[in-house]
Amino acid sequence: MFMLILAAGFGALYLFFRRRDRRMLRNGVFLVGALGCGLLGILEIFSRVVPGFGLVSLALVLLLPASVVVLCWFLIANGITMLRREGRRLGNMLSLLAGLAIPILPVVAVLLVGTANPYLVTLAVLLFLLTGYVSVAFVIFLSYALAYGRMTHREHPAALVVLGSRLIGGQVPPLLRARLDRALEVYQDTEPKPLLIPSGGQGPDESRAEGAAMAEYLREQGVPAQDVIAETEAVSTAQNLRFAQQIQDDAGRSGALLAVTNNYHVLRAALLARKAGLRAEVTGSKTARYYVPSAFLREFIAVMRGHLFLHAVLFLPFLAFAGLVLMAALAQG
Incomplete structure (x- = not known):
């Protein structure tokens, strides 16, 4: 109870x-x-x-190792798919690395404990605590990212900012097209029509600004030119949001700003909008299934990096516990 x-x-x-x-x-x-x-x-x-329900609970607990094995297999297979389809970049290797790390870390911890060296035993304890902390943090992030992604925006937007991503051959690739198509859905269902702000600068490997290519796509889909203003300077999500808000203000479109991105990116974009003090919500578009695991891992790492000091403070009790373990081990030695 x-x-x-x-x-x-x-x-x-x-x-x-x-x-x-x-x-x-x-x-x-x-x-x-x-x-x-x-x-x-x-x-x-x-x-x-x-x-007899206690036996059912016990059986579920005993199935946990099998579920971990299935998870590792899935992550490794997904990582190989990512490398084959998206290229050999670190961001595309995250699910593969996670799938390899999950079974390796317990083995490393057991080997460290087996040395009976107090410092290495303490390192094993610290490794166990850190792994547990990161795992719980990821469950929290993933759970709320999925929950937030299913929420509907509460206000009719006065402007829509479509967050940019890398162009391929100067053209809009499927990942970015999904964002634009989602923005078009919202645009068509909203009265009066909101301002569309495709946002993204020109990367070193791109022949033109992302915002310009996105604006061209929107006009090709029948959006009147007066409803599209491209933003072509932003190089980060935070700048996408901030620069789009300035364009909305300059255009005299008072009201809510709605950001459009892929579903894996909605929560981090929303966190950045709140941090910037913007009156902006975020909606997501669908993403190819094979791309989602690595994308969520990448978003989680970015959120963790953005709150390093907070996580350091929250981990202090675990660090203190590891210190006590070391002191006890040295005292026994």
């Missing part, structure tokens, strides 16, 4: 803070807390009232 009460408390916090601002990662903490405690509470009740 205690776990269900705790789940209700987390659920209330989730609803309160989501209503206050949907673009906060702490909402994901409360969401995962509510779901996790709720599940444990339900399992506890079933184990008490359903004869």
Whole structure:
């Protein structure tokens, strides 16, 4: 019963803070807390009232190693697909590296403990704690990214900014086309018609600015020229949002700004919009399935890097625990 009460408390916090601002990662903490405690509470009740249910719970626990093996296989296979289709860049290798790291890390930890060296044993403990912390952080990020991506925008947008991505041969590739098509859907369903702001500068390997190519695509789809203003200087998501807001203000289009990107990118874009103090929500377009695992891992790493100090502070208790383990090991030695 205690776990269900705790789940209700987390659920209330989730609803309160989501209503206050949907673009906060702490909402994901409360969401995962509510779901996790709720599940444990339900399992506890079933184990008490359903004869033999404890054996079912035990069987589920015993299946965890098998599920980890399946996860590793999936990540490795996906990583190979990414390398074959998208090229050999570090960002395309993330799912492959994750799939290899998951089985290797426990082996490394066991070997370190087997040395009986207090410093190496402490390193194994620290490695275990760090892996657990990062895993929980990823579950929180992924859960809320999926939840936020399913939310509908609350206001009719006065402007739509389509976040840019790399051109191929100076043309709009499928990944970017999905964003533009999603923006066209919103544009066609909105009255009065919002301003469309395709945003993206020219990269070193691109023959023209992303914003210019995107604007050309939108006009080819029948959008009137007066409803499209290209932004061609931004080199990051934060600049996409900030420069688009300036264009919207200069055009006299007062009201909400809606950013359009791929589904894996919606949460980080929303976090950046909130950080910049913009009145902007984010909606996502579909992405090729093979691309999603590496893309979510890349987004997670970017969010972690953006909050390094916070995560360092949150990890201090675990670091202190590892220090106590080292002191105890040295005392016994």
